[in-house]
Amino acid sequence: MNIELEQRESDRNDERRHIARELHDELGQVLTALKLGISTFRMAFGREHQAFEAKVTGLLELTNQAIRTVRTVTSSLRPTALDMGIVQALQWLVGEFEHHSGASCHLKLSTSLDEVDDLRAMTVFLILSERKCASFEQSCGRRWGFP
Known part of the structure; x- marks a missing residue:
């Protein structure tokens, strides 16, 4: 039973990786081309027409938001x-x-993680990432007087 559960989680992790790469590669490429095209229109026609410039600026902001x-x-x-x-x-x-907190931080690993499989690596990464966010929020809250 445990082996089946592990296999299912491994399959889900593989699927997440595949979807993430497809989104990044395909959609990222389309959005980058769109941004380049909009920027080209802006350079060609924007200086002459303020209304067009404003619309193009809005479209670039939307494209940047989609990329993010x-x-x-x-x-x-x-x-x-x-x-x-x-x-x-x-x-x-x-x-x-x-970089974001201004605090000094050191990573000390008590065990080698070189042989950790993808699923466990992602779990460790996400846990540390969540902890980083929580620490940053607590630090900012104390610095600015929030509870």
């Missing part, structure tokens, strides 16, 4: 940082925490 959404969705399905390997992904996560 694709990144968020693909990252939540399977963080791309894990493609580097779990240790490097955790080091990247710690670096992000330091």
Whole structure:
């Protein structure tokens, strides 16, 4: 029974990885081409027509928002940082925490994670990521006087 559950979770993880890559590759490519096309129209016609410039600016903002959404969705399905390997992904996560919080942080692993399978690696990464967010929120709350 435990083996079946593990296999199902592994299959789900593989499917999440596949969906995340498809979204990133296909939709990301289309949105990038759209952004390039809109920018080309802006350069060609925007300076002469203020109303057109305003519309194009709005379309670029929507395109940028869509690109950010694709990144968020693909990252939540399977963080791309894990493609580097779990240790490097955790080091990247710690670096992000330091960058955004201004706090000094060190990653100390008591065991080797080199042989960890994808499912466990994603679980460890997501747990640390959640902890990072919670620590950052608590830190900001204390700094700014929130409960």
